[in-house]
Amino acid sequence: MPRGPAPARRVTIIDVARHAGVSTTAVSKVLNNAYGASSQMQAKVRAAIDELGYRPSASARGLRGQTYTIGVMLPDIRNPFFADILDGINAQLDGTDYQVLIAASCNNEPGEAHVTDAMIDRNMDGVILIAPLTSRQRLERIAGTMPTVVVGRHGHSAVYDTVADDDFVGAGLIVAHLAELGHRRIAHIEHHETNPVRLIEMPNAVRADGYRHAMRAHSLGEHIDLASTTYTQQGGYLGAKQLLARPQRPTAIFAGADIVAMGVLDALTEASLSAPADISVAGYDNTTFAAFGPISLTTVDQAGNQIGTNAARLLLDRISDNNRPTTQVKLSPTLVVRRTTAPL
Amino acid sequence: MPRGPAPARRVTIIDVARHAGVSTTAVSKVLNNAYGASSQMQAKVRAAIDELGYRPSASARGLRGQTYTIGVMLPDIRNPFFADILDGINAQLDGTDYQVLIAASCNNEPGEAHVTDAMIDRNMDGVILIAPLTSRQRLERIAGTMPTVVVGRHGHSAVYDTVADDDFVGAGLIVAHLAELGHRRIAHIEHHETNPVRLIEMPNAVRADGYRHAMRAHSLGEHIDLASTTYTQQGGYLGAKQLLARPQRPTAIFAGADIVAMGVLDALTEASLSAPADISVAGYDNTTFAAFGPISLTTVDQAGNQIGTNAARLLLDRISDNNRPTTQVKLSPTLVVRRTTAPL
DNA sequence: AACATCTTGGAAAACGTTACCCGCATCTCG
DNA sequence: CGAGATGCGGGTAACGTTTTCCAAGATGTT
Numbered sequence: 001m002p003r004g005p006a007p008a009r010r011v012t013i014i015d016v017a018r019h020a021g022v023s024t025t026a027v028s029k030v031l032n033n034a035y036g037a038s039s040q041m042q043a044k045v046r047a048a049i050d051e052l053g054y055r056p057s058a059s060a061r062g063l064r065g066q067t068y069t070i071g072v073m074l075p076d077i078r079n080p081f082f083a084d085i086l087d088g089i090n091a092q093l094d095g096t097d098y099q100v101l102i103a104a105s106c107n108n109e110p111g112e113a114h115v116t117d118a119m120i121d122r123n124m125d126g127v128i129l130i131a132p133l134t135s136r137q138r139l140e141r142i143a144g145t146m147p148t149v150v151v152g153r154h155g156h157s158a159v160y161d162t163v164a165d166d167d168f169v170g171a172g173l174i175v176a177h178l179a180e181l182g183h184r185r186i187a188h189i190e191h192h193e194t195n196p197v198r199l200i201e202m203p204n205a206v207r208a209d210g211y212r213h214a215m216r217a218h219s220l221g222e223h224i225d226l227a228s229t230t231y232t233q234q235g236g237y238l239g240a241k242q243l244l245a246r247p248q249r250p251t252a253i254f255a256g257a258d259i260v261a262m263g264v265l266d267a268l269t270e271a272s273l274s275a276p277a278d279i280s281v282a283g284y285d286n287t288t289f290a291a292f293g294p295i296s297l298t299t300v301d302q303a304g305n306q307i308g309t310n311a312a313r314l315l316l317d318r319i320s321d322n323n324r325p326t327t328q329v330k331l332s333p334t335l336v337v338r339r340t341t342a343p344l
Numbered sequence: 345m346p347r348g349p350a351p352a353r354r355v356t357i358i359d360v361a362r363h364a365g366v367s368t369t370a371v372s373k374v375l376n377n378a379y380g381a382s383s384q385m386q387a388k389v390r391a392a393i394d395e396l397g398y399r400p401s402a403s404a405r406g407l408r409g410q411t412y413t414i415g416v417m418l419p420d421i422r423n424p425f426f427a428d429i430l431d432g433i434n435a436q437l438d439g440t441d442y443q444v445l446i447a448a449s450c451n452n453e454p455g456e457a458h459v460t461d462a463m464i465d466r467n468m469d470g471v472i473l474i475a476p477l478t479s480r481q482r483l484e485r486i487a488g489t490m491p492t493v494v495v496g497r498h499g500h501s502a503v504y505d506t507v508a509d510d511d512f513v514g515a516g517l518i519v520a521h522l523a524e525l526g527h528r529r530i531a532h533i534e535h536h537e538t539n540p541v542r543l544i545e546m547p548n549a550v551r552a553d554g555y556r557h558a559m560r561a562h563s564l565g566e567h568i569d570l571a572s573t574t575y576t577q578q579g580g581y582l583g584a585k586q587l588l589a590r591p592q593r594p595t596a597i598f599a600g601a602d603i604v605a606m607g608v609l610d611a612l613t614e615a616s617l618s619a620p621a622d623i624s625v626a627g628y629d630n631t632t633f634a635a636f637g638p639i640s641l642t643t644v645d646q647a648g649n650q651i652g653t654n655a656a657r658l659l660l661d662r663i664s665d666n667n668r669p670t671t672q673v674k675l676s677p678t679l680v681v682r683r684t685t686a687p688l
Numbered sequence: 689a690a691c692a693t694c695t696t697g698g699a700a701a702a703c704g705t706t707a708c709c710c711g712c713a714t715c716t717c718g
Numbered sequence: 719c720g721a722g723a724t725g726c727g728g729g730t731a732a733c734g735t736t737t738t739c740c741a742a743g744a745t746g747t748t
Contacts, residue, residue, distance in 0.1 A: 010704090012703090012704055012705090013704065013706095014704080022727080022728085023727070023728045023729075024704090024705080024706090024728090024729095025706085025707090025727070025728055026727065026728075028705070028706055028707090029706095029727090031706095034707095035725090035726095036725075036726055036727070037726075037727085038725080038726060038727090041726080041727080055461065055464070055465050056465065056704080056705075057465060057467065057705075058403075058406075058462075058465045058466040058467065059402075059403045059404075059405075059406030059407045059411065059466070059467045059703085059704075059705090060403075060407055060703070060704035060705040060706090061403075061704080061705055061706080062401075062402075062403030062406075062705090062733090063401075063403045063407060063704080063705065063706090063732090063733040063734065063735090064704090064705050064706040064707075064732080064733055065705085065706065065707085065733090067403065067466075069466065077421065077427045077430060078424055078427045080422055083421045083422050086421060086448065086449065087449070090449060099447070099459075099462040099466075100447070101415075101445040101446065101447060102445065102447070102448060103443070103444070103446070104430065105430065105431070105434060117399065118402075118443040120399070121400065121401060121402045122402040122403065122411075122413065122443075123401065123402065123403045233632075233636075265636075265637065265638050266636065266637040266638070269637040269638050270637065288422065288577075292577075292606060292609075292610065293609065293610040293613040293614065294609050294610065294613050294638070354734090356733090356734055356735090357734065357735065357736095358734080366697080367697070367698045367699080368698090368734090368736095369697075369700095369736085369737085370696095370697065370698075372735070372736055372737085373736095375735095375736095376736080378736090378737095379695095380695075380696060381696080381697085382695085382696065382697090385697080400734080400735070401733090401734055401735070403733085403734080403735090404703090404733070404734035404735040404736090405734080405735055406703090406735090407702090407703040407704065407705090407733090407734080407736090408702080408703055408734090408735050408736040408737075409703090409735085409736060409737085410736095
């Protein structure tokens with residue numbers, strides 16, 4: 001069964017112009033709210049647009065100027081925290097002419113390079129890069145090509161704006177909470193990192209730093225105990241197994257991310273232990289699943305929604321004025337106490 | 345601090361041609377592996393491309409032909425089942441020149457229209473629409489504009505390919521499993537639906553149908569009991585509260601989706617009940633979180649990965665030959681028994 | 689040797705927009 | 719009333735590709 005016979009040529013600006021009895025310039029002016037179009041002409045043109053169902057071609061527009069497209073690079077589509085950020089972005093961009101397109105699952109540097117190149121090739125008007133691994137140098141090159149906002153990475157740049165949560169403070173909140181409950185042997189599962197720049201800029205490294213600092217501040221320096229794996233469920237599982245095998249088993253585990261805490265709970269179940277009866281467990285991110293009743297994980301809320309809103313706002317600002325100085329937004333995390341942590 | 349002074353004009357095909365001492369036509373031919381380029385010239389051109397770091401502009405390409413972009417429309421980025429589909433799509437497209445871009449969170453018909461229009465405007469080479477609510481008529485109009493694959497919706501079309509799981513069979517698997525465990529009062533939480541076309545085509549409706557049919561096949565017709573809410577965690581929560589308030593409380597609840605089952609477990613926790621001790625609970629989709637140890641939900645596996653792989657393959661086929669007859673792929677679900685269901 | 693065919697490369701015309709500039713009316717102000 | 723603004727509309731040249739063509743030389747066929 002072959003497809004319909006009519007390939008149906010697209011309606012172009014020329015068709016609209018002819019139908020309204022004006023020039024293409026006029027139509028373009030109306031489309032862009034540009035100067036030099038009487039209200040009478042605007043009406044005529046808009047009527048023609050509606051009648052013909054005309055929609056401008058983004059490709060053609062891109063060749064001359066804007067594409068009205070904003071790219072969002074996501075490292076991991078499974079982490080529900082990123083969904084919160086997206087909601088914030090969408091909320092801010094709703095009602096504008098911009099369309100958000102997401103590129104997901106670029107979980108390593110070459111993958112990220114591929115995605116950002118693709119966004120540049122497609123003449124996107126701006127990009128929001130979420131927790132990128134890409135080197136600083138490359139990030140700045142990208143930002144030199146198109147308006148860029150980097151989310152969830154610390155450090156200051158003269159060419160791109162940043163939005164991040166204060167992970168140092170956040171880690172401190174968890175340690176303080178656990179210490180207050182009487183815990184002393186508080187262990188941390190971190191995402192392994194050796195790259196020197198990332199050790200300063202990446203959230204995971206800052207959280208680990210915040211953990212160490214807070215432990216010392218509570219005079220618990222001697223109990224600092226880290227398992228170094230990855231920010232995945234698997235990483236949490238493996239990290240917990242390491243920690244449970246220690247001669248001095250910790251009484252509380254601070255997982256660097258909720259998804260890591262899931263892996264910890266998994267390992268506890270397997271070892272016939274439970275939280276908080278045997279071991280207190282805390283996460284980070286306050287994802288939807290942390291709030292889920294049967295889990296009810298103590299965690300840190302990053303206000304993903306606000307992160308997204310801020311990122312989108314900064315991007316729009318930069319699109320409209322590429323020469324303004326860069327901005328760094330740092331948001332304050334809050335502690336969310338639930339049922340996986342208890343007094344010792 | 346103003347941004348760098350060099351806007352750095354993009355390298356174009358003209359620059360490459362000049363640098364290699366050939367025509368732009370020649371460069372284009374090499375780029376597209378078109379006929380009429382000696383291997384000697386290919387080498388020259390490729391060298392120039394590498395030296396200059398040239399990348400073709402997708403906008404300009406789109407104006408003449410392909411954009412090498414494939415759009416994926418996702419109704420809900422929080423449902424991890426869709427992530428499995430995406431993985432399948434990416435796996436199939438990896439290594440090709442196509443870039444996948446996702447538009448998410450269009451959870452109603454106007455939202456979907458907005459997204460599909462945006463994809464058409466951007467001259468995408470093809471789209472994969474996942475569980476769309478859009479009317480059949482509009483779907484066919486979209487498919488008339490660009491290659492389209494519809495995922496997770498039953499029914500046959502002459503203009504677009506489809507990939508779906510056999511939800512009717514899947515619902516039967518759950519009912520059979522529960523009946524075998526001795527349950528008779530097996531209730532179902534469905535996604536409310538009144539639109540007549542969708543009652544036939546949407547997975548939720550087919551699952552509800554499969555449930556009814558299987559109940560009768562097991563001579564349990566008199567115990568058919570439905571709560572009609574939505575496929576969300578909230579929907580599961582509300583549905584479960586309804587069912588728990590029935591004079592004849594069910595002994596097993598079949599939730600139409602894992603995310604719904606989460607809500608059910610939530611409601612059980614709140615009512616100081618637990619699964620499977622007090623009530624057996626089953627979901628549908630086998631999402632990552634169903635496999636999560638502390639939850640360990642009995643469910644139906646849809647092989648999201650294979651769904652994605654098939655959808656991407658069909659799309660590539662249609663892009664290369666838009667006149668071949670349409671294909672309907674129907675995959676068979678499998679039962680995954682875990683720890684939320686037990687003998688009565 | 690004459691003719692047909694194939695190979696290799698290039699010139700030039702699209703594709704659909706927007707930006708720049710120009711021309712004509714119509715005001716405004718001394 | 720003349721000169722300068724101002725308002726309004728259009729002509730046309732880009733933007734960076736791909737896609738016809740077409741020409742010229744090489745090769746093969748009678």
